Amino acid sequence: MSISLKNIGKSYGAVKALSNISFDVKQGELFGLIGPDGAGKTTLFRILTTLLFPDNGEAKVSGYDIIRDFKDIRSHVGYMPGRFSLYQDLTVEENLNFFATIFGTTIAENYDLIKDIYEHIEPFKDRRAGKLSGGMKQKLALSCALIHKPRVLFLDEPTTGVDPVSRKELWEMLKRLQQKGITILVSTAYMDEASLCDRIALIQDGTILKIDRPQVIIDTFPSKIYNVKADSTYRLLQDLALYPDTHSVYPFGEYSHFTSADPDFKPSDLMRFLQEKQHSGIEVSETPATIEDAFMELSKASELIDN
Amino acid sequence: MKNDPAIHVENLTKMFGDFTAVNSISFQVGKGEVFGFLGANGAGKTTAMKMLIGISKPTSGQARVAGFNVRTHAEEVKNSIGYMSQKFSLYNDLTIKENIVFFGGIYGLPKSVLKEKTQALVDELGLHDHADALVRSLPLGWKQKVAFSVALLHNPKIIFLDEPTGGVDPITRRQFWEMIYREASKGVTIFVTTHYMDEAEYCDRVSIMVEGNIEALDTPNKLKERYQVGSMNEVFLKLARNIE
Numbered sequence: 041m042s043i044s045l046k047n048i049g050k051s052y053g054a055v056k057a058l059s060n061i062s063f064d065v066k067q068g069e070l071f072g073l074i075g076p077d078g079a080g081k082t083t084l085f086r087i088l089t090t091l092l093f094p095d096n097g098e099a100k101v102s103g104y105d106i107i108r109d110f111k112d113i114r115s116h117v118g119y120m121p122g123r124f125s126l127y128q129d130l131t132v133e134e135n136l137n138f139f140a141t142i143f144g145t146t147i148a149e150n151y152d153l154i155k156d157i158y159e160h161i162e163p164f165k166d167r168r169a170g171k172l173s174g175g176m177k178q179k180l181a182l183s184c185a186l187i188h189k190p191r192v193l194f195l196d197e198p199t200t201g202v203d204p205v206s207r208k209e210l211w212e213m214l215k216r217l218q219q220k221g222i223t224i225l226v227s228t229a230y231m232d233e234a235s236l237c238d239r240i241a242l243i244q245d246g247t248i249l250k251i252d253r254p255q256v257i258i259d260t261f262p263s264k265i266y267n268v269k270a271d272s273t274y275r276l277l278q279d280l281a282l283y284p285d286t287h288s289v290y291p292f293g294e295y296s297h298f299t300s301a302d303p304d305f306k307p308s309d310l311m312r313f314l315q316e317k318q319h320s321g322i323e324v325s326e327t328p329a330t331i332e333d334a335f336m337e338l339s340k341a342s343e344l345i346d347n
Numbered sequence: 348m349k350n351d352p353a354i355h356v357e358n359l360t361k362m363f364g365d366f367t368a369v370n371s372i373s374f375q376v377g378k379g380e381v382f383g384f385l386g387a388n389g390a391g392k393t394t395a396m397k398m399l400i401g402i403s404k405p406t407s408g409q410a411r412v413a414g415f416n417v418r419t420h421a422e423e424v425k426n427s428i429g430y431m432s433q434k435f436s437l438y439n440d441l442t443i444k445e446n447i448v449f450f451g452g453i454y455g456l457p458k459s460v461l462k463e464k465t466q467a468l469v470d471e472l473g474l475h476d477h478a479d480a481l482v483r484s485l486p487l488g489w490k491q492k493v494a495f496s497v498a499l500l501h502n503p504k505i506i507f508l509d510e511p512t513g514g515v516d517p518i519t520r521r522q523f524w525e526m527i528y529r530e531a532s533k534g535v536t537i538f539v540t541t542h543y544m545d546e547a548e549y550c551d552r553v554s555i556m557v558e559g560n561i562e563a564l565d566t567p568n569k570l571k572e573r574y575q576v577g578s579m580n581e582v583f584l585k586l587a588r589n590i591e
Binding site: 075076077078079173174175200201202203204205206208229230231232244272273274275277290291292293294332335336339340 | 387487488516568
């Protein structure tokens with residue numbers, strides 16, 4: 041195992057940031073930690089990169105214990121924090137050189153690994169990092185995280201605040217790094233990125249809701265989901281909530297996702313109900329689940345247990 | 348006046364020296380519409396939006412927002428709109444109640460109205476136990492819901508939302524969109540800028556800006572049909588060129 045966690049817990053005063061987190065990431069796997077702001081993702085990254093002690097539990101990264109062998113871990117992992125953390129006053133090249141030197145290597149020695157990424161920003165190598173655009177900052181940060189040829193790469197919300205074109209580029213870069221044998225743990229709050237990972241852990245309020253391949257999570261969604269549409273979205277949401285045996289109603293883009301608790305639910309009955317409520321432009325059709333549906337279903341279930 | 352669009356833009360242009368940031372764009376947004384305004388970083392959407400909210404003067408062209416010309420009546424425009432962004436919306440060091448009073452005061456609401464509105468807002472969001480808690484201590488999703496309600500305090504005709512639900516947990520996010528639809532159903536116009544394409548899917552119509560121009564404007568469904576793809580993300584990738 042490249043990363044393994046057993047019962048990791050961490051509290052900040054009365055706030056429980058992580059409770060009993062356990063999972064394994066295999067060698068060469070692209071593993072996604074998917075959850076909203078405040079779920080505990082950054083705390084988990086900081087523990088695994090030896091910047092923070094857990095209150096309890098054990099974890100190993102690349103075979104090294106996060107507490108006993110913290111120095112070994114630091115030389116074998118690359119970490120790109122969520123906030124841009126390079127030196128704004130140094131140029132692109134100076135930043136890269138700085139990180140290479142700290143890890144006792146040179147840009148030339150590992151140029152192969154970063155070439156694909158660094159090429160994009162090399163024409164601006166004399167520009168100060170603080171003057172780069174968001175997308176270029178990110179490419180520089182990734183280059184710096186890779187310059188010592190780490191075995192494991194930690195990326196904390198690399199796509200937050202990044203436009204779709206740069207997001208797509210980033211995921212393509214990660215796939216190429218994975219092919220070079222690097223294990224990648226990446227976090228994101230954007231559920232639509234889950235399908236780009238080999239396996240994902242859905243995390244909320246410091247607890248893991250589920251770990252599996254994204255497609256398995258979608259395929260095992262417990263009920264049928266219907267796309268429902270009508271001309272007045274707001275009235276539709278309210279009326280759907282009133283329908284007998286409604287299990288869940290969520291706006292989902294231009295449709296609403298509807299599930300029923302009634303095993304004999306018939307779409308035609310729902311159509312009739314909406315017609316009686318004077319809706320126009322009604323559509324009801326079955327639709328496959330998404331990771332976001334699964335996330336909401338699981339978090340609803342875990343709240344019921346808590347209460 | 349009643350059938351006037353909420354936002355009417357004609358050949359709106361902004362130049363910075365030789366650089367054309369916004370190149371003669373034209374579009375209309377109807378009353379009560381949820382309109383998505385999309386574009387890659389550097390496409391010109393922030394510049395365009397600054398002109399619409401009356402804080403940047405167009406180089407040429409016209410824009411009327413809530414019936415007011417943004418060039419000649421910028422102050423009336425500002426009074427008629429609400430604004431909320433992911434990055435800045437509330438003061439972390441003030442409580443929920445203090446934020447409401449502060450922003451309501453800025454918009455000139457009388458004390459009696461403010462008191463009533465504060466109570467109504469706290470009731471509606473179910474925040475009785477937290478009304479005196481510092482905003483800092485709230486989860487992001489709650490903050491966003493409070494921020495949206497605060498942006499509505501002065502009964503604006505149009506609300507500008509800048510990436511309103513990025514990073515918010517999926518259930519709270521949906522509660523947020525229900526609030527948006529509720530306001531739209533009352534006739535409030537919603538203008539959303541975002542580069543998260545899943546947010547774009549919630550809009551009645553979306554425009555996509557590329558290098559200062561509006562390259563596409565239609566319902567998400569029609570755009571997906573036109574470009575023969577399954578999501579707004581793919582539509583965007585087909586249109587947007589990365590200018591970096």
